[in-house]
Amino acid sequence: GNSVTQMEGPVTLSEEAFLTINCTYTATGYPSLFWYVQYPGEGLQLLLKATKADDKGSNKGFEATYRKETTSFHLEKGSVQVSDSAVYFCALMANQAGTALIFGKGTTLSVSS
Amino acid sequence: DADVTQTPRNRITKTGKRIMLECSQTKGHDRMYWYRQDPGLGLRLIYYSFDVKDINKGEISDGYSVSRQAQAKFSLSLESAIPNQTALYFCATSDRTGGPETQYFGPGTRLLVL
Numbered sequence: 001g002n003s004v005t006q007m008e009g010p011v012t013l014s015e016e017a018f019l020t021i022n023c024t025y026t027a028t029g030y031p032s033l034f035w036y037v038q039y040p041g042e043g044l045q046l047l048l049k050a051t052k053a054d055d056k057g058s059n060k061g062f063e064a065t066y067r068k069e070t071t072s073f074h075l076e077k078g079s080v081q082v083s084d085s086a087v088y089f090c091a092l093m094a095n096q097a098g099t100a101l102i103f104g105k106g107t108t109l110s111v112s113s
Numbered sequence: 114d115a116d117v118t119q120t121p122r123n124r125i126t127k128t129g130k131r132i133m134l135e136c137s138q139t140k141g142h143d144r145m146y147w148y149r150q151d152p153g154l155g156l157r158l159i160y161y162s163f164d165v166k167d168i169n170k171g172e173i174s175d176g177y178s179v180s181r182q183a184q185a186k187f188s189l190s191l192e193s194a195i196p197n198q199t200a201l202y203f204c205a206t207s208d209r210t211g212g213p214e215t216q217y218f219g220p221g222t223r224l225l226v227l
Contacts, residue, residue, distance in 0.1 A: 032214070034215070036218075042220060042221075043117075043203055043218035043219050043220045043221050044156075044203065044205075044216075044218040045218070046215055046216070046217070049215065089155060089156065093214050100146060100158055100161050100171065101146075101158075101214070101216055103155045103156040103157075104155055105153060105154060105155035106155045106156075
């Protein structure tokens with residue numbers, strides 16, 4: 001079946017450090033891939049998405065590239081800020097009728113000044 | 114005003130009680146979802162609805178029921194609450210017009226079952 005695996009957290013970084021959160025997936029066909037972010041006390045917000053192989057999603061300095069050969073969608077940011085502290089979820093949507101989003105377990109990021 | 118609203122935001126109830134969590138949206142989306150979030154487990158899908166007449170079970174539907182009263186409203190019920198239903202519950206909406214599906218989440222309902 002379809003599934004998403006993310007690196008376990010927490011990830012603790014200093015401000016301006018480089019961030020990578022790994023995400024790999026298992027799916028039949030060609031799913032769409034997403035990163036959602038959950039700030040403390042809030043719901044999930046879409047951060048970025050990619051719909052086909054080699055697409056790069058980007059938003060707020062975050063990037064992720066859809067790599068079909070490695071079934072990965074790693075999230076990166078060149079210089080994190082304290083305000084980036086949140087829980088990050090990788091998710092996939094299989095491109096089949098009647099399916100819903102499948103989420104990874106989430107990775108907590110804590111950035112200190 | 115928020116596009117997806119959930120009521121209540123916090124609820125404490127006792128084992129065996131029936132409770133309802135409500136979700137409303139102003140985005141005009143056809144699709145609505147209920148998830149629960151538990152520490153270390155991420156989000157798990159409880160039920161989803163692709164339109165008013167379409168209701169589907171998700172990964173963990175046992176102990177829950179839903180009602181899609183209108184396009185904009187999707188309620189989740191716990192018929193007889195139990196302590197392991199203590200969790201953070203999220204409603205989400207989406208549509209598939211114009212491209213791949215993107216889900217929009219409400220702020221969540223924190224439920225404690227004693």
